[in-house]
Amino acid sequence: MQDFADQKARASAWFRHLRDEIVTAFEALEDSHAEGPLAEAAPGRFEVKPTTRTAEDGSDAGGGLMSVMRGGRVFEKVGVNVSEVYGTLGEAAQKSMAARGVPGMEDDPRFWASGISLVAHMQNPHAPAVHMNTRMFWTPHTWWFGGGSDLNPCIEYAEDTAHFHATQKAHLDPHGEAHYPRLKAWADEYFYIPHRKRARGVGGIFMDDLNSGDWEVDFALTQDIGRAFLPAFVPLVEKRRAQPFTEDDRDTQLVHRGIYAEYNLVYDRGTKFGLATGHDPDAVLMSLPPLAKWI
Template structure:
């Protein structure tokens, strides 16, 4: 692969630091809860005759008192040709050698009153034949509650807006709408959660500002999520709430396997399957045409929260 002009080392170092800070914060929550569960740190490397070369660190905790399953992965890979999922918006780069790095996480709490969360920040650089390297950035975060609260939704979106404020007043409205459009189960006509922000293939800011925006989004994640976890993690719950949580997690699985571009990119490019699928919940269920009693908290989720709204 042609040497890229943009220095990737500072981006890599920052991403590894981001992963560590997030894992440390979640581990502290488990310790405070009296849990003996600890994050497993699993470094990996792809080499030899595989088309995709690179390395990464997968960190995962299972069976905690706060998080039933939480995975946070760093990856840095290089390949001879961009997969189709990465060139939908950039057909001129189809088949170009590439370098991709990022941090991606999905946390599935044990308590159904604590929402599932997803966050991802990434950079991708491609070098078309005879051309100069092209770098672009993507990322965002979104919240998927099972039992939703207005104050939690407002807090999450406020921090999302704060993370983008230095880069233009247009960014939060654009990326909030982009998130609503992206995290939609189109075959059901249903939002995955209450949204957040999402952006992809962003290069108009240039390398330095694109990197700075990625740092801001990733750096605001804990501020967006941890206060919600601390507010809800000790709410009493029973089998009814647990059953509903598993049912809604089924929707999460549907989205990740059918629509998620990150999942498709990883599998199409020959990525590490165990790391790619760390976003899957440990338990999920499906039911045929299930309905819920009008006025119930379960019905409220679909009627009031799984809709596209201005949360601020």
């Protein structure tokens, strides 16, 4: 199989472009928050630092950019990370990939991966937390795309859920009307917490191992999953960020964050892969909330 150098470069550049758009939009939300809770505070800004991945033999194996905002007017903590990593998968990761049906890992365990990962935890309990990631993975034997986005409100509003899903559907339908219901069902299954017997949030879309045989088609779909994110999420923040809330609302938020953290630490495939392959643990665990509680 060819090394896909051009495709890798294009995918990596797209994830970085999407990161830049989201960071700009989120800082604009901080600047425009003029009334309601924390309106008098200084607007939040992202702190940006490079991340590194170290191979098992100690050699450089890529890295990325971690952008985190803490204690803003609107966002209590939000991270938007991009990465491009490569090297040779260790034995445990090889077995995991083989179990998923990835061919040839025993003979040639080289890999390359790039993506964007975002998690936002909000100041106002009425504003929903959210997760989004898209990625491309390559081995000498195959390639695929994965990712999606899902909404995680601690206080649910049916109209917010409807808007989030409708926006994603509108971006997926041009690629074929079968995509949205399939990816929605996949998200419902993937973001389920077995030990709680409940969903992590109100769902969204999710896919993994996408390889139709046409890289351009699959890349276009992945891009539109990314493009759907801001119009799906930002209007909800604008609607809820100034809404009054009580201590009980805050308590509900913190308990929900505990459930969110349980899922990410126990079940999330990206968390497991990032830690198992030696990526910067601060970047991998960026998804965890700044404060949470358990009953």
